[in-house]
Amino acid sequence: MSLRGTIDAFDEISRVFDETRDPIRPSTIGRIATLLDKWGVRTILEAGVGTGRVSLPLRAAGLEVTGIDASRGMLHKAREKSLDRLVRGDAHRLPFRARAFDAVLFAHVLHLLDDPPRALREACRVSRGGAIALVEPPTATGGERFEDLRGNPRQRVYELLRAEGVPVPPHAGGPRIRDRHLLEQYPPDHLEVVDDEEVTERLTDDLHALERRGSRWTLHVPEDVLARAIAQARAEFGDRTVTYRRVEALVRWERSPSVAGGAAP
Numbered sequence: 001m002s003l004r005g006t007i008d009a010f011d012e013i014s015r016v017f018d019e020t021r022d023p024i025r026p027s028t029i030g031r032i033a034t035l036l037d038k039w040g041v042r043t044i045l046e047a048g049v050g051t052g053r054v055s056l057p058l059r060a061a062g063l064e065v066t067g068i069d070a071s072r073g074m075l076h077k078a079r080e081k082s083l084d085r086l087v088r089g090d091a092h093r094l095p096f097r098a099r100a101f102d103a104v105l106f107a108h109v110l111h112l113l114d115d116p117p118r119a120l121r122e123a124c125r126v127s128r129g130g131a132i133a134l135v136e137p138p139t140a141t142g143g144e145r146f147e148d149l150r151g152n153p154r155q156r157v158y159e160l161l162r163a164e165g166v167p168v169p170p171h172a173g174g175p176r177i178r179d180r181h182l183l184e185q186y187p188p189d190h191l192e193v194v195d196d197e198e199v200t201e202r203l204t205d206d207l208h209a210l211e212r213r214g215s216r217w218t219l220h221v222p223e224d225v226l227a228r229a230i231a232q233a234r235a236e237f238g239d240r241t242v243t244y245r246r247v248e249a250l251v252r253w254e255r256s257p258s259v260a261g262g263a264a265p
Contacts, residue, residue: 003114007070009216014073017051020214024053024107028248031194032134033061035250039190041102041129047091047119048109052078054134059083066101068094091119096126103252106133111178117186121256130189130254136176137183137191137249153233154206158217160229166221186257195248203237 010017032054036044042064046055049067051074059065066085069075075086089095091106092115104123110116110133123131158168183191207230210218218226 003070006216009219010071011073012219013214013216014051014071014077016212016214017074017077018053020209020212021053024057025195026057028195029054029057029061031192032250033058033063035192035194036063036103036132039103039129039132039252041132043102045094045096045101045104045123045126047094047104047106047123048112049078049083049086050074050109052081052083054105054107055083056081092122094122094126098125099128101127103127103129103132106131108134108136108175110135110182111175116182117257120186120253124253124256130252131257132250132252133188134194134248134250135179135183137193137247137251138180152206153204153237154210156233156236157207157210157226157229160232161218161221161225164225164229166225169217183251186253188251188257189254190252191249192251193247193249195246197246198243199246200241200243203240203242204234207233 013020036058044058044063044065046058046065046067049055049069050071052067055065055067055078064085065083066087067075067078067083068087068089068091069078070088070090072088075088078086087095091109091113094104104127106119106123110119113119120131161168209215210226211230213219
């Protein structure tokens with residue numbers, strides 16, 4: 001999907017974004033705020049601020065937060081939550097002077113970007129303390145989350161849509177896999193776990209975002225075609241559940257990351 005197409009998609013998704021994403025737990029936000037304080041971060045730019053789900057509680061914790069996003073729809077939702085330090089712009093070309101902030105934060109955003117290394121370099125340019133990201137890191141034990149596996153309900157819907165002639169993305173792994181590749185290629189200077197719990201979910205819960213048009217890949221699929229594919233996937237997977245470790249970590253690059261071998265992810 002082109003950059004323009006991605007921005008347009010998130011403009012539309014902004015209407016249902018909060019209700020189709022798992023909320024970030026208050027305890028996780030608390031640990032993030034504690035780490036930022038430990039690292040001497042007071043002023044922060046959140047790149048990919050979205051609807052303000054992270055910036056709002058961080059501001060409540062006493063940080064001075066500015067948000068930037070390419071989507072007008074997302075920024076509109078953030079403003080509705082009384083966030084006022086907002087700028088429309090591109091994380092790959094931040095419209096700020098060098099060392100303007102203590103740090104730049106990407107909260108589950110890097111895996112969505114076309115060129116994460118470029119965004120990290122820009123973040124290091126405009127910050128005094130480097131780039132910080134909330135990611136799903138590799139874990140030593142525990143199963144993969146279902147979105148990382150072939151044959152999960154979302155991928156089954158994509159298969160059914162593809163059979164109907166609908167263009168859908170190839171399987172490239174979920175956010176956790178993309179985050180893992182990025183961390184392998186560009187090892188951060190710090191990695192601190194801020195959330196680690198065992199979760200059991202019904203497999204078909206992953207279809208909620210597709211059904212509510214909360215995915216950019218199914219925004220313009222004809223309603224009857226999408227409904228038929230989702231119904232078939234639900235019937236095939238039934239009430240099956242999956243148990244996995246949900247781990248979130250705050251990672252920090254103090255300077256522009258260098259490649260640790262191989263091509264950029």
